[in-house]
Amino acid sequence: MLEINILRTDKQRVIEGLTKRNFTPERLKLVDQIVEMDDRRKFVQTNLDQLLARVNANSKEIGSLFKAGDKSQAEVLRQEVTNLKGQIKELENEQNRLIDDIETALIELPNIPHSSVRQGKSADDNEVYKDWSGPMPEFEGFDPLPHWDLAEKYNIIDLKLGVKLTGSGFPVFRGKGAKLERALINFFLDEAEKAGYEEIMPPLMVNEETARATGQLPDKEGQMYHIERDKFYLIPTAEVPVTNILRGEILSAADLPVQLTGYTPCFRREAGSYGSDVKGLNRVHQFDKVEIVQIAHPDQSYKVLSRMLEHVEQLLIKLELPYRILRLCGGDMGFTSALTFDFEVFSAAQRKWLEVSSVSNFETFQSNRLKLRFREEDGKPQLVHTLNGSALALARIVAAILENNQDSEGVKIPRVLQQFTGFERI
């Protein structure tokens, strides 16, 4: 959620930012409407506080009058308070209504894009920030198979079995497939640890408050699996529980940046897709992911962002996968993000780029709802910047490894993974 103050102090930037996100002039009016409601809210509170102050003063006075035995004077003051109550109730109601309305409206506003973000309608308008310049996988004497065929051929991932156990989009990894998955998780976690991240194993279900604080609720309610009976949500990403660890805290500046990482399965309902995009591991309801999260000083957050980009990039280099980096345009960027870079790997048989990581700076958009702040030496608390990124999303990485490293006999395991898998080929 945006800080309401910037609608006043930085209105021009807000308008430009929302325009990058393709807000129509009609919708832009929301900004002024919110400020107006907030003006009214301030006015109401000033009045309300004055009335409450009088009630408090009278009550105190009544106390001492009673002790002094002056009942008649006490009665006069008591009467006055009784008369004020109607007004107080009215103002309180209006204040509560305004607070609700302001929040409801404010939640409609997405984060203001960073100045480097271009306007654009969709993923087609994303800018290729860094293209792949190395060699592409080549195959001599045979046509590379898509990963779903390889999965079946070597009996390492069973999608049909997943359907039997649960439903479509719940792959079953087995044998060397399962071990490859586990190897990747260990590799990613070890790399994160080396980069200074503390490993977290969080709950896989969260309560409503937690889902709200990182912005999954109310915007993306439909994306999450919901346990009706206990009012829990299955996490769509480790970002949710991990970022919430520090919810409500006031850190000292010396604690920053906080670096956290976590492996979790991720559960996504992802309704409404179809076609070849969803085939195999391209889009599933449950997948594994290692997430990195940083809580940073506002002055440092873009430096932190580039370090996170480097981290992810190194993973892909070590895995020997062709990759490219996109800077998302205003139309494709997530609601909560100020700047997002996507990493895509090339999957040789499908001949397309698959998104395997998304690294974002949310600035104060998340911390505002998280109430996550820090304090300089003898300064006032101010909101931190939060950042996160996938490092990396497993399913599609597996797809790319299988497709790119195949030969007619099997699949070669990238060298860095071999110590984790214990085998060199599938």
Added chain:
RNA sequence: GGAGAGGUGCUCGAGUGGUUGAAGAGGCACGCCUGGAAAGCGUGUAUACCGCAAGGUAUCGAGGGUUCGAAUCCCUCUCUCUCCGCCA
């Protein structure tokens, strides 16, 4: 699932209607003391909102109620803990 206890500030912990935003202790910070340290002494130690400011308002799990006045009384909800049962 059954029975009970309880949620107060950074922590512990008092507090059953009236200068209690909240005793006391601990922790932390600063100062004094010291050759230095410990001990000791002193001072300070929440957050949000409104206000140019002075200052004001709110907050003792959450919400509602009683009252001139509530951390203190009443109702609802919620969470935690203990015991029993079940269980990896």
